[in-house]
Amino acid sequence: EAAVTQSPRNKVAVTGGKVTLSCNQTNNHNNMYWYRQDTGHGLRLIHYSYGAGSTEKGDIPDGYKASRPSQENFSLILELATPSQTSVYFCASGDAGQSSYEQYFGPGTRLTVL
Amino acid sequence: GDQVEQSPSALSLHEGTGSALRCNFTTTMRAVQWFRKNSRGSLINLFYLASGTKENGRLKSAFDSKERYSTLHIRDAQLEDSGTYFCAADRAGGYKVVFGSGTRLLVSP
Numbered sequence: 001e002a003a004v005t006q007s008p009r010n011k012v013a014v015t016g017g018k019v020t021l022s023c024n025q026t027n028n029h030n031n032m033y034w035y036r037q038d039t040g041h042g043l044r045l046i047h048y049s050y051g052a053g054s055t056e057k058g059d060i061p062d063g064y065k066a067s068r069p070s071q072e073n074f075s076l077i078l079e080l081a082t083p084s085q086t087s088v089y090f091c092a093s094g095d096a097g098q099s100s101y102e103q104y105f106g107p108g109t110r111l112t113v114l
Numbered sequence: 115g116d117q118v119e120q121s122p123s124a125l126s127l128h129e130g131t132g133s134a135l136r137c138n139f140t141t142t143m144r145a146v147q148w149f150r151k152n153s154r155g156s157l158i159n160l161f162y163l164a165s166g167t168k169e170n171g172r173l174k175s176a177f178d179s180k181e182r183y184s185t186l187h188i189r190d191a192q193l194e195d196s197g198t199y200f201c202a203a204d205r206a207g208g209y210k211v212v213f214g215s216g217t218r219l220l221v222s223p
Binding site for chain 2: 033035037040041042043044045048058088090102103104105107108110
């Protein structure tokens with residue numbers, strides 16, 4: 001069964017601090033994604049990746065960096081965390097097949113920036 | 115850009131009743147996915163449809179690419195169905211999906 005895991009599950013950070021959110025998938029999917037979800041909004045895409053070594057900007061990339069060192073791992077990096085980045089972050093993986101584009105989500109990471 | 119209009123934004127149901135959620139798309143989408151975000155904050159994958167309908171227990175979803183909409187029907191609602199439901203759709207040839215803003219469902223006794 002598809003498996004996407006995230007760590008940490010909960011994180012409290014201080015303004016100006018560096019935060020790294022990690023995601024691991026065992027689906028052997030090429031594509032991975034980072035979203036944030038805030039009340040009243042759907043999931044919004046921050047960064048995504050087509051495969052190891054690639055990162056692409058999503059719809060709201062400002063204030064975030066991403067790293068895809070391997071097929072399995074995709075990290076989201078907040079170099080200088082701000083309170084506006086308090087949110088729930090979801091990682092997902094998926095394949096860019098022509099006939100199917102289902103995404104599999106991790107359990108989410110709740111980040112609070114004080 | 116591509117948009118997904120999800121309605122209603124909030125819904126209250128009594129146990130045992132049912133209703134439908136709807137997502138309208140501003141452009142032709144290849145497929146739609148429905149999720150529930152539960153009280154623990156996890157996203158539960160409910161359905162993925164490229165066409166037609168799918169049913170799973172008390173949930174049924176339909177997707178009409180030509181008419182640009184998808185629905186999620188809930189029947190015999192239970193307390194554990196409470197949560198926020200999202201639809202997400204992807205456009206042929208694209209690598210990204212677009213999410214609706216969610217429907218907050220509260221099922222009460």
